[in-house]
Amino acid sequence: MSFFGLLPLWVLMTSFLAAIVIFMLPEERHGLRSTLNLVAAVVKIGLIILLIRLVAQQETPEVSLEILPGLSLVLRADALAMLFAGLSSILWLCTTLYAIGYLENSPNRSRFFGYFSLCVASTMGISLAGNLFTFLIFYELLTLSTYPLVVHRGTPQSLKAGRTYLAYTLSGGVVLLVGVALFYAFVGDLAFGQTSQMAEFTETSPIASAIIFLLLIGGMAVKAALFPFHGWLPTAMVAPAPVSALLHAVAVVKAGAFGIIRVIYDVFGIELAWQQGYVLPLSLLASFTILYGSWRALQQTDIKKRLAFSTVSQVSYIVLGVTLLGPIGTVGGLVHLLHQGLMKVTLFFCAGNYAETLGIHKIHELNGTGRRMPMTSAAFTLGALGMIGIPPVAGFISKWYLGTGALAAGMDWVIWVLIGSSLLNAAYFLPVLYRIWFLPQQGQWPHEAFTQWRDTAPLLLIPALITAALSVAAGLFAGSDLSPLSWARLIVIREYQP
């Protein structure tokens, strides 16, 4: 096979090999480890760009290995895969930079970066998975590689959070496993996109088909933090900030959402799913989760907890978008996958900066931080505004498409959900912004570090600024050919016109 043919494998391997080498490096080789990590991340972005160009030219490079009779491990780069892979690779670079700064002088970095890279590798695997089985493998691998990150600090609190996380995700994994096993037992070893056999199967045994759908979506819903499976997410906030960013913006929740997209579009096919009436309950559930998450976020006093519930709500936008029949809503959902990632990672970086620089964890401690840390606060503001959906930040684009998509699909009630949630978003973000910029500082900061910098350490600041800039750019240049929006359109065109 040619180099290009094997490209999906190389993309996966860059972070996987990085993980292996990092595990073997002694703890003290910080410089080498950081260099290696960054080089791998940059190489990966380069490879992804190559792949995206190939995919744009209507090619789908594919690598497959038969590991059991009638069961193959398939890595396949299609347009949808590249959306998620692109997001992950960009955010891997940013988060790595950030983590290097964040974990400076803390112990166990070898372990941390090793599992971190492994986690990215599994995310890559999820995005490039060419069939349900491959997806399942990397989905479980993701659970395994994120657990050590959640319990990284080794405190009783984080160990407890780790237990909760495992209880949720492993149960979800098992449900998914059963679903996938049923699919393979009764439908066959099908690549994503081959939906015709599923349609035949649904005709002959509709109940089995419904059960498979329920199990698959149920398994994914745990990681996507759909109500009532969202409990692990706020608990997992005890992890270090880069991990929270990774869990919430890139890897875990997105993997769940991405899986739901795959199931609806590439396993069942959106038309079939609609005909069978599978999708409507899901969009109702997503809508409820959107409102519920926002409502809970409003009640939180801890910054990271508030962001966590905000994630619960925002990820359901993606699910809601893809459950809308019709291309426009789908575009909204897909593009939100990327937009939300960029914005939420910005917010988490900033939250981490506040905590690291000034020791701020609670919202009421944020008063006056705009003056102490103007750049961080600016990035935070951009992210928050994007979440509310104010133009020109990227979040607006998503909500616009969701809204028009809902109207096109004839589901007018979705508009009210969007409006309600936007109001709630505003209600829990605007007061924060107000505290940051307009209220004076109250006494001493809880725990001030980095006094030599005006804002904070550059390695912490720069990634936040980059992602903030990207989320604005995604909104501003939404019309250009290189924007996430255009790519989402490309995907949708290919999905609806096979």
Added chain:
Amino acid sequence: MNELIDLTLICILLGLATLSLFTQSLFRSVMFFILLGLILSLVWIRLDAPDIALAEAAIGAGITGILLLDALAHLRATSNTPPQLLQLKQPRFWLALLSGTGVILALGLAVSEPLSPVVALDLKVSENLAESGVTHPITAILLNFRSYDTLLEVAVLVLAALVALTLRQSDEHPVANEFLPNQLLHACLKLFFPMIFLVSMYLLWAGSTQPGGAFQAGAVLASAFVLFYLVGLKTQLAQNEHYLKRGWIFGLAIFVLVGAVPLLQGQPFLTYPDAHAGVLILLIELGLTLSIGWILFSLFLLSQSASTFQKKDTP
């Protein structure tokens, strides 16, 4: 008439079995067990199996008896509560009763089914006996047709001795030889030893044409060694670990080497060339006899040192 004898034997056998398991005194238990071994060898005669009768008398009753009695002497110090047989409240009793009756019922049913073996393996033995190098069918089976079993079985014996060596107290202090300081015994055994040795060699030699063979000979040899040891004759050889171990593997080594040579000539493992089969079998049996005698003796010797307790072992 014959059936009467058989039934009497069975009754004695079962009676002794019951007694040996359920007598209060452990000493009697062992005694009944040895007695049972002797009765068993009569049973084997009645079953037209003189080879097994010999083996049972020499190995089963003899060596096992010596080992059991010797162990008993050392177990005196342990807290030994005599068994209470009818512990009706104990689930264990009912489990035992249930399993025992279950086994009897199941086996009884299976045994009572009329038999007509499909494969006439016994005919195959007599057909091929001429090519085996010996004329006694059992020796032919043990050392030619199924010699692979025998090879592994010798390994089992070596293993048992090896475990005994593992549990030996220490390498430095051989156990003191507690022989009986009796003049008459000393004199008589000096007289007996060559005779026992002769019997052992005779059994070995006879094995190729009539009942007898390496195992019986080895067991007799072992008893000679044990007597040797008991009267306090020279046993330094047995205290040296190297001699111990090399003695054990002597027979196995000969067996493996003789078996492996045909491999070089493109024959399967353990094939004897037709012309030399008899000689090779005798050679192997000689090695086995010496090793088996030595192993059984070392088991006796080493199990003594397993019983002694030294201060340095206290945890």
Added chain:
Amino acid sequence: MAHFPIAGLIVFPLLGALVSLALSKRWRTVMSFILITALLLNNVSLLFQFYGQGTFNEAMGNWSAPLGIELRVDGLALIFSLMSALVASVCALYACVYLSATQLKLFWPFFWFLWAALNSIWLSSDLFNLYVGLELLSLAAVGLVALSRDATSLAAALRYLFAALLGSIGYLLGVALLYATYGTLSLPELSQHFSLTLSSAVALGFMCIGLLMKTAVFPMHSWLPPAHGGALTPVSALLSALVIKASFYIVLRLWTELSLEIASASAGMLMGILGSAAILWGGWMALNQTHLKLVIAYSTLAQVGYFMLIFPLLSPVDAHASHLAFQGGVLMLLAHALAKAGMFLAAGNLLFCSGQKDLKSLAGLSRYRPLNIFAFGLAGVSIMGLPPSGGFNGKWLLIQSAMLQSQWVWVAVIIMGSLLSAAYIFRVFSYTYREVEGGDSFKQPAAVLEWTALSLSVLSILLGLASMLVLDLLPISAVVAQ
């Protein structure tokens, strides 16, 4: 030299035993490693011979069955022989560094006899020869358990010995009845004439009970945790990975050769129920242990339960599903051997670091020995049956087979067992992540110890990607009834 590779599997280990008993200290180890290399090469050449000519028989002493004993090389035997070669050689390397000089001196002959016994069992197609092989194996295993010589391990060895002896006698009783009924000891010949009469049923019942007792199937398992948990680390690895497989292998052979799935569906059900009980009980007990090696030992109990699920899933009706179950079971056996050996070795290193047996003493170790924890984790992945790993593939095939036959109970049991195993493995994991006051005082294990553990764990993961290499060796005809 066509006879050489197959005879080598028996001759080399026996030579190893002879050499390790006869030679002096230095030569003992050198020769042992030369012979280990020879055995590995021998296995490879046997594999190629198998690729060349397929399943073949070898008559020991040139006496063909039923008069003589025939060895049989088929895919299943080959897989197990390769598995034991891999695990045993890695464990030997580990033991060579881990054990003290006195222990090592005694370890070698036991090790070689153990290997000889294993190979003889994998290859044998003669019922009585299997009995002798089983006895050799049990005694070697008992000797290995007693190697640490303290009171606890003695008690474990005694318990083990009595269970093993009882098991062997059960098996031998069955052999006696079968010989009396059919007049042959050769398994292939027996399968030609076999019909399930009363006495054959009783015979097979005794054989299965005996063998399952040796495999430590619930409820005849109580000897296993103290024996496997209390032995020296390389010994635990050998026992858990290989020894219990041997008796199970014979059950599997009997079942498939004699086509018992046709004869009796309820027997299969019974095996499945025992297996399910083992999975749940073993998992639950593992979750409640405070000593690391006992956790792993109980995990072996649970894993044995998965193997038992093969039997209810072999069905006379659905050949495809039966084949899947068989393949899945073999993969589980193989994956468990690699992963459990790796896990025991990794655990041995951890206990060596902390100097205690308690789970609590593991606090902080994931920081101190990340590579070792990684090895433990990888093995754990396979034990839990998470992808990608051999354990997962095995479970997957079992689940597929159960689904195709609509036997949902077994699916549920497998799922519950997986969750339980995840719980006890992550419990260990979380202990290593704990941070406690008072600083660390850990000993550092030699690099070889860590790398050997890692190599086995990695193999158990790679098995997940290379399962086809293994499964290609298993012909479909191995299970589908004639």
Added chain:
Amino acid sequence: MNLLVILQSFLLISGALMFCIGSLGLIRFPDTYTRIHALTKADNLGLGLIVLALILNIESVALALKLLLIWGLVMIASALSGHLVAWEADEQCIPLCQPGETEPHLESENE
């Protein structure tokens, strides 16, 4: 019914009788020393008679010699073991019993 058979039967029956008497003595005699006496004496004689009876029936001299050898060996063995038991009993200071008195049965191993 010739003389040989009558002689043989007589020898066999008296040999068996000797064994019976010896066994009776073993059960009836009061202490270790007297029991040994009963056992060894009666057994040697009984075995001798039986061996003689068998020799009358044998043509081969070698076989006859073997039988005699067995008798001889058994006699040495029983003499030796009798001696050893008595010697050991003496070492352990087990007293002789007076007529009419019975020794507590050898129950020393019963705790």
Added chain:
Amino acid sequence: MSSYLIFAYGGVGLCGIGVFGFILHSHLLRRLIAFNLLGSGTFLILVGLSQSGRGQPDYIPQALVLTGIVVAVAATALALVLIRRWAALTKHATLPEDQGPS
């Protein structure tokens, strides 16, 4: 009933008694004796039953029993060594779980 078959039944009886004793007794020496009875019973069944099927001496099972007896002796000797060592270390001739509350 041939005398072979009678002894096969005798073997059945020995096996039953052996199993009963093996499970009932906690004293290791008694258990060992029970194991040996069980073994002898098995050997009797093996030879007795197959000879009763053929109606004449069958050398194969006889040879197997010879092997079996040797293996049994090896196992017995090994068990005795273990038991003696155990007793020397702990002053008990029973396993810990059978020692009761005392």
